[in-house]
Amino acid sequence: MTFFPMADFQAPINGRFSAPNDMQFGAEALALLRDEFNIPTKWQQVIGDVGEMQFDRPSLTALLDGWFGSGNQQVRTAIEHATAIVYYRHQTAVPVVDTLVCDDASQFKLLTAKLAACWIHDGRNYEKLSPVVPRHAALLNTFRQRYRDYYESLRQYRASPSTERAASLGFEFDELFASRTGYAALDARIAKTAAKKNELLTVLSEPSVPLHNNASELQARVSARRRDVSLHSRSLPGVRAMDIFTTLVQTSKKLGTSAYAYLRDCLRKRFELTSLAETIRSAVEDAKLQAASR
Template sequence: MSAPGGSAQPLSQKALRLLVADLAGKIDRLEHEVEQLRLANSNLRLENQALKDEIARLKHLPPRPPFNPSGMEKATQPRPAGPGRRPGRGAKRDRVTREVTIPVEAPPGSRFKGYKTVVHRDLVLVAEVVRYKRERWVTPEGQTLIAPLPIGITGGFGPNVRRFCLALHTQGQVTTERLTDLLNGIGLAISKREVVRLLTSDLELFEQEDRAILQAGLVSSPYLTVDDTGARHARRPAVTTQIGGERFCVFRTSRSKSRLNFLTLLRGGCEDYVANEAALDYLRRQPVEAAVIARLSQLQDQVFSSQMEWWQHLLRCSINIFDRPLLRLLDEAATWGALRHHGLMANTVVVSDDAGQFRVAQHALCWIHAERHLQKLMPASPKQANAVELVREAIWCFYRGLKLWKQSPSPGGERAFRRQFDKIFGLRTGYQELDELLARLARRKGELLRVLERPEIPLHTNASENDLRAWVIKRKISGGTMSA
């Protein structure tokens, strides 16, 4: 090796040792500086996020999550087998509503060779204005008889106009001004005041339909995916909870996001409280004194029509209803007893994002939210970053296997998945935060692997988050809702 500075004279052995030692010292100093910069960068990111959260708090908005959406679900989608393009989303849903045969003038002696088919898709929006001529008769007694209108016809606009307005305004986020212009452009003469009236008044039939949908979904659906989001209602902070399944979805806005509120929503509109064996089993899993449970066991299978009647019976049993934590647990137990009394949630799995209020019945944990905790880690060295990346790849591979097994469950595969789960989440990398996260997820093994017992349940709550997006847009643009 030549001497530094461009000299062609070779270095001695002693000079080489000094040069290598000097370079090694510089590398150590640079690595130390890089690690310090990583720590400073992490601290700046935390400080920046704290400032954003403070700005959001001052604007009465929820804080923005400090991490990006997980790409695990999209990255683990099975690739289509075989060459060629997949059919479009609407290819299997096309239904021919009208068939037209187009003739052609052919010279004599021609042979008919069938048809060349072309499918044409179009959309027809037509305003239908119907004049009902109701017969009027006068009886010999002088009484006037008028023919009744068909069922569903009230006021000057039919039910389909109201459905159209509600769907576009609620789900499509279309403002009343644009909705009025759209309806008038189609040919339906309507004012903005009438559009507002259709959106906010005489909604009893829709409320009954909504309650019936929730009741049918709770009875028939094998699982529920749930989520909630902050919402403004009537100028006050509130919470909108989504409850959905494979074929239904409902929303409920309330002032609380407690477990008692969630259990109340699951009752499907009922207001009774029941002290049965299901309620006692619920209390036995809670930090409640045995003496209190023994007093409640005297009320076996009693139904209380209201909360006040339930509290009065608690007083008769010498239970302190002014102990708020105890009263909350007792209300939760009686509400759960009412659910089981009405035949609800017998074998239903609740899939959630690990929010505490949703941990009822058979609970399953969303894999997307579980994996998202890895994004919150802020490694301070390349070794820690590599450890996080290796663990993430292992979890993604395991998740891909779960998705494939879920499509065609095979007996005997559950044991292999459980062994692989223990192997992944039992790793110890030396990165303390990562090891603590893996240990915490390992303790939730039963909820993460609930799909092995019930293959029909989903692995994530993406559907609930997508459904709640309309409420988030309403909160950001319109500042919330006012009418019920």
Template structure:
């Protein structure tokens, strides 16, 4: 990573301030070598030299800020414009636009402790209304319209602005109400999913594999592990049997086309990104 560009970028977008790094730790960063390509280990060595009393939490914040800054500057991979995720603060720095996951938002309400029967009834009623509203959003992905979007925005405001008499629930609702633009970003871009469960399930598969096999012993083993986990996930999403795919490749029959070819064929049937294309005025 290029240290000079990183520090300039950090200053421009106030990443260090966002991570609440004290000024006494920010100032020493300005004396680090400029326009120098550094590995992660070399950067840690510089921190040890110039900030010897830096705590582990502050070091983590600096490394996160540097990683995010470098991600925005690198040109090897396109920077994601929109991310469907939860509302973790670090994720908001990765991209310009955030679309919040509805499943994650509902979990905030599932955590409420309604011990009184009347409160339990109110909470159950709200959760039913929550998912009914979610189901109302689904048709908008296939046939979006401005009139429908306006109605859904009003229903969103009504759902999360109306008091229920259950204090915990009424205190939670405004926290969702302020996220209206992120939760309803799908009304502007219908191509976006309403949740990111497939991504979370994919990450969970890797964790489960680690629990079973613990870890690999060599770099080659790690690469092989990653490759086959990628193939399993990709074939599943493309509707291809992983077993048949492996057998086709080993036997060299060639009945199953390249996964990239299948991916492009399927993506051509879905106008992903069309709502981002500027339309010229008639």
């Protein structure tokens, strides 16, 4: 089982794959376009006639330009997304993600076999409630404490999972989120959380899946803050340079390595420090061993 928090996940649509063929036409793409994107029957027939073929990005752009010109942007985008998703599902250059931890972002549902919901994101919705009546404020505070207590129980379960405790936590979820307080806004919010039971309780069947993706969200903000300062790069090489160096700095920070020392070692071609790639591989193997020993 492979999982990624949302902000660590690079979707195939953004063009980061280095493989020459990154768009896959065929029966699977056609099924997505028909069942999920609901494109017109006319274009379903056209795409079906293409058959099982791969296109690189420039070739696909040329094909779609011939079909649509500058119009029909919605269908064009659907084709780009569906063919990229199908390619991603079958490529071997990067791990295919089985479970993705995210907020309520529905655009990720086609990329992974399962979506797990972020508890911190869900909890923030309760913080947004602004009761005016003192009784409502007291009800909200009481429920939020019960919410935090349940979340702490999930954290403890994740550290030491068991079948019996998983079943118990499932029942506790039903009891907690079946609550009705009489504060309409709070009750509506509780019902929305209850509707996401399967996504929020992924950890009960897959204890290795995180309860939240908050750390990844914070990492994603690094790029946003950089953009606030420098706006956008003027060229594609500039975009790549910013992405590369931001990734190097943030990866070094996560691994406890000095980015300055690492870059200095590379630029001076001494290669005395372990490469980041090798450090990541070692960390992954250690995580696998820890998971297997549970």
